[in-house]
């Protein structure tokens with residue numbers, strides 16, 4: 001496994017943001033009103049900066065996007081649980097992850113390497129990473145486990161664990177599938193090596209960035225440039241013990257893209273698009289647009305996606321992350337589907353909330369998302385019955401109401417049989 005060439009360290013808080021050459025090119029094209037030139041610049045730069053394997057992965061994603069397959073990213077164990085006030089036992093978190101792994105979900109976000117004093121609930125993320133690497137969690141499909149690494153220190157902590165288990169994971173789920181197929185155990189249930197991916201999170205407004213990350217957006221992006229660059233130097237070991245040619249995938253969140261608890265609903269979609277192109281140019285594989293407050297509406301979701309596309313970001317590089325605070329998450333999902341987006345985040349039982357929006361409900365429930373997508377003829381590969389059971393169980397475990405209307409309906413209809 002290759003490691004960062006030099007020790008990662010905390011960046012200073014001073015702001016010396018210098019846009020990359022691409023950003024300047026993009027800005028010039030934009031200022032001349034030439035959206036097509038901006039899009040071409042983005043595409044050109046992205047192709048240049050992509051690793052061949054990343055391109056292959058994106059071609060696969062592109063193929064998937066052309067049909068009815070939708071990828072659901074389960075964020076319950078991280079986004080869903082991180083704001084819970086009562087400490088949740090590690091055993092409960094692990095049981096949640098292991099149960100979710102059996103439902104057909106392809107990506108589960110399971111931890112965050114953030115300072116425990118800020119998010120105590122995520123203090124066990126190192127043990128969770130050890131667990132998913134050391135235990136062969138059975139699953140019907142290969143799974144990628146995602147961990148947030150908000151800064152260089154978080155990345156260093158994650159890297160230290162990955163280094164100890166370099167042969168226990170792969171960079172992409174496709175490799176896990178190929179490995180399982182080549183193991184010659186086709187008569188039995190295949191055992192997949194887990195993939196691991198890392199995630200950073202920026203904000204779309206200055207106030208949210210200051211409150212959540214203690215720095216302005218420009219400074220946060222400079223930090224992420226270092227984190228993404230270092231993450232892209234992590235290569236799992238391949239079968240022959242040599243480093244895999246594919247580095248870890250990195251997802252980049254942008255929070256409050258459709259409404260900020262401090263600056264209101266009118267978040268500038270062009271600013272979001274600019275941040276997205278900056279993060280892709282830094283090497284991020286995917287941009288997750290987060291409606292953290294659930295203030296998004298269908299028209300503004302459409303406007304946002306148009307802005308992001310006009311900036312040259314491809315549909316297959318975008319995931320949508322809706323909270324259901326105002327009950328608009330599935331309406332906005334429909335807008336995203338129409339726009340060609342095929343990756344959506346959701347949280348079992350509707351777990352989650354926003355610490356800066358008192359009373360805000362959580363992420364859109366995975367049960368609701370699966371039911372909605374399947375009702376449109378889309379394919380999620382997720383076992384709705386199993387997810388409904390997990391939603392009922394985990395909300396009971398942490399003493400919260402089950403926020404999934406579909407989950408409750410599924411359980412209710414079963415009890416009537």
Ligand SMILES: [Zn+2]
Pocket residue numbers: 079290292321323352363
């Ligand atoms: Zn969220």
